[in-house]
């Protein structure tokens with residue numbers, strides 16, 4: 001029952017809103033796939049997957065460097081054989097030393113076996129060194145083989161692939177998988193070496209006396225199981241700490257990084273974030289402590305099992321000795337053998353976990369390489385498709401099958417002769433993004449001729465950038481066709497067309513290069529010199545600004561580098577526009593090129609854009625409608641549909657949507673008293 005007196009006098013504090021109290025779920029992170037899988041997998045699942053994983057590691061390694069792979073394999077087998085010989089030589093030494101007679105005679109008799117033991121030990125050390133050397137050389141080669149394959153694919157897939165969250169996730173996992181490949185190869189080789197060691201001891205023990213194999217099994221099997229179990233729990237502990245680590249990482253970014261620092265201070269978010277930190281730590285620390293107790297119990301049980309097993313072995317050896325089943329030298333050899341086997345077994349159990357976890361990441365990589373094939377354009381559309389393995393081989397990279405089995409790829413068609421773009425016609429073109437109910441661009445038709453400057457205008461989300469992206473061949477229409485000189489894009493080849501089109505996007509990228517390179521990459525194939533770069537910068541009103549930077553055009557535009565500089569939004573926009581001007585493209589698409597520019601820079605930039613009029617095709621997208629007045633034709637989009645088209649004067653005279661938007665904007669500059677009251681008003685989404 002609520003207490004009315006209390007509620008009147010001391011109001012109960014309202015519970016904090018949900019966004020303040022609840023910690024939202026985090027997405028599973030791709031870099032923890034392996035650990036999580038190992039934490040969840042039983043031993044049977046781990047062992048049943050091992051052969052396949054080790055095999056794929058060997059195939060990758062063989063592809064990367066046959067010589068080094070052969071050396072590692074030979075050294076692994078050689079070291080195993082040497083271990084067996086070493087034990088047999090040790091046993092021989094003990095037999096001689098435990099024999100009757102004067103000590104000097106016994107030592108003399110043991111000498112050949114001692115020499116053999118020394119030689120075998122030296123040879124084993126030599127083989128281990130050779131294996132280490134070969135493995136070190138192998139790692140960079142494996143990295144290169146796998147990473148280059150990945151980058152060839154990630155730089156070639158169609159832009160549409162990035163629209164789906166799942167693809168971006170898939171790609172991140174694949175990057176982790178590529179990094180794991182070296183680990184998988186190394187772990188697989190170490191695992192095989194460990195297994196060879198255990199096998200060698202087993203063979204030597206059987207040669208000395210078959211009954212000793214029983215002692216060896218008693219000493220190793222329970223121990224091995226205990227180590228695997230403890231390893232499993234260690235992975236569980238790590239996986240259980242995952243949420244805490246990710247939340248901390250997130251909070252670290254919010255509380256200790258440059259980007260969030262100003263807002264954190266201006267909104268006074270300090271105690272809010274510190275409170276989140278305290279909450280994460282208290283919840284997750286409890287989970288960690290509970291798991292730590294389980295791990296301690298298991299490792300203690302494991303150690304006890306190991307101790308009991310060793311004691312059982314010694315009792316067994318004692319009984320065999322008393323019974324006269326084995327000589328003293330054999331029993332002593334068995335003690336040495338058990339120690340050697342336990343060392344090798346420790347390697348094996350550790351490497352089993354590594355092979356399994358790294359293998360999960362490697363599987364992400366191979367899976368991605370297979371799936372990415374669906375997102376690749378036809379080979380003929382890739383200018384540098386020579387770098388990219390043909391589709392059959394790409395699938396091959398994933399399946400780790402031998403490429404020699406693949407059928408030869410079709411020869412790539414030669415690129416057509418250079419030809420200027422004189423006309424672009426957009427014919428009933430539509431595009432619907434995945435997971436969207438409505439089309440972003442809906443049956444739009446228009447045509448643009450060389451010499452014309454046209455503008456796409458409309459409210460936010462009306463489809464202007466999407467339409468421009470289709471014209472720039474960055475996106476493929478889901479219906480309709482874009483034709484260039486009356487030929488569809490596929491008849492040209494995407495790269496041939498892209499070489500003739502320059503695009504300045506509103507979501508430009510800040511490339512971590514010098515100012516000069518940031519402009520030069522606008523036409524990377526011709527390696528432009530300083531004159532061209534500076535001329536392009538001047539057209540984009542960037543020249544003076546760049547010259548004032550500490551190292552002028554050679555200033556690095558990324559603060560990650562020593563002496564690197566960051567620029568303001570408007571300064572970056574000038575560099576981006578310069579990049580677009582650098583290439584004397586048949587078609588220049590400028591999507592919101594002046595949103596961050598000051599009025600003087602904006603005016604100069606649009607003057608430079610107007611200078612193109614009468615020569616190439618220029619497509620302009622901007623919300624500042626004063627800048628499109630001079631366009632030869634203005635296309636007005638609304639909810640993806642083309643609703644108006646014409647010159648500025650024509651559209652103003654018809655009094656439609658463009659006229660409303662233009663009048664609204666112009667009134668912002670009208671200082672006449674009462675001007676605002678006469679504005680046309682419309683709901684933004686009407």
Ligand SMILES: Nc1ncnc2c1ncn2[C@@H]1O[C@H](COP(=O)(O)OP(=O)(O)OP(=O)(O)O)[C@@H](O)[C@H]1O
Pocket residue numbers: 163433434436440458459460461462463464465466467
């Ligand atoms: N990658 C994408 N995935 C899903 N939907 C998208 C994607 N890009 C754009 N859209 C959606 O498509 C529609 C058109 O977007 P577009 O960027 O073409 O509009 P716009 O007219 O250029 O807008 P703005 O004036 O804000 O730049 C919008 O509803 C937008 O949310």
